[in-house]
Amino acid sequence: MVRYALTRAALLALGLVVASVLIFATLRVLPGDVAQMIVGTEGTAAQAARIRAELGLDQPLIAQYLSWTGGIMRGDFGDSLLTGSPVLGELADKARVTLPLGLLALAIAVVIAVPFGVLAALRRGRPSGAAIGVASQILAAVPVVWAGMMLVVVFAIALGWLPAQGFPRGGWRHPGAALESLLLPAITIGVVEGALLMRFVRSATLTALGQDFVRTAAAKGLTRTRALLQHGLPSVGLSVITVLGVQIAGILVGAVVVEQLFNLPGIGRMLVADVGSRDLVKVQGELLVLTGFVLVVGFVVDLVHHALDPRQREAS
Incomplete structure (x- = not known):
């Protein structure tokens, strides 16, 4: 396990170096x-x-x-070329919006994907299973911007339950208002990403249902659902953990769009503004932090997957 972790850490460091070179070189060719x-x-x-x-x-x-x-x-991370303020300080300030938004969106995606993905697999060949599959395909194809606008129309304008835009001036000193302002943007990202994740959960559940140990448990008198819950969930969980590492990147991309749509003062909105003003030092710092976050998540997912999967432990 230690050797595997050191190998993955070396690859993580190499990935960060390559990312820094690509980010620096790409920004220098901008007009x-x-x-x-x-x-x-x-x-x-x-x-x-x-x-x-x-x-x-x-x-x-x-x-x-x-x-x-x-x-x-x-x-x-240097100072902004236009304002002279430290880049790291601004990133830390904006992360107070982007990080909770991403975590909340990820939680919503998992809450949607896991139960409905498992249900779709258990109901395969039935109308309810087909309906869940069709719904997931439709939602996965919906652009984040369009989904956000529809949610604003329904929950902010028609029902008046949630604010349509903005973040409290006092930030997290008013946690209730701050959480309320992030809920609609997080649902926007979470529904789309949850629909994508649901398809992976369904596929992993179908694979688990076809395993010998699950079929044996069912043959001994357990229902398919109980056999899956007692014996098949670990393999489903491993698949979900692996896919979640990829989903993080999708959530970050969604955050860039959603922060613009909902007027949230996060890293995504700051990145778009800094690209427009060509503040190279801030942009390259922002891109490196976002890229590094994705790489670190992938590193952690690899370690967790290796620790939980006995086949990988034996191979290493």
Whole structure:
């Protein structure tokens, strides 16, 4: 187990290095000049050159990259090119919205996917099972933006149960209001991602029902449901855990869209604004944090899967 964890940790570190290189290189080919944006349309070429030198943008790209990554290793993500504020501080502040939103959306997705996915497998070949399958395909194909607008129309405008936009000015100092403002955006992401996850749960449940030990338990007098619950759920759980690692990336992409739609001050909304203003230092820090989060989740999922699956433990 220790050797496996060290191997995965080395791959995680390599993945972060590759991600940092790709992010840095990709942002450097974007059109536009940050220095010119800072001095404005009335600024001269000399002023723009002075700003470029002050920000280090006139240095070779390799020097800029090493300076950026060296700062990250010291816990310094740099300062915003436009506002001068520390990037890490702004990321921590915005994460107070994005992280709870993602966790709440993930919980909603699991609550939707697991029971309905198992039920669809148990009811395979019956009208109820077919209805669940059709519903999951429809919901999985719905764009997040359209789903969010429909939920706003129903729950915010027609029923008035939840706020349509915004986040409390006091943030989590008002936990009830903060949670209420995140509920509708989280449902928007959770319903779509839950429909995708439901199909994997159904497939994993059908596979478990076909295993010899489940069929043997059913032959000894247990119903299919009880045989699945007592003997098949561990294999279903392993499949779900594996897929959840992939779902995290989908939830983060959904958060970028949903934060715009619901006017939430999270990392996704900040990222879109910073790309528009070409604040390279902030954008590359935001992208690296989001990419790193996905890689770390994948690393944790691998370790959990390895610890729970006896076949992998024996192979290693």
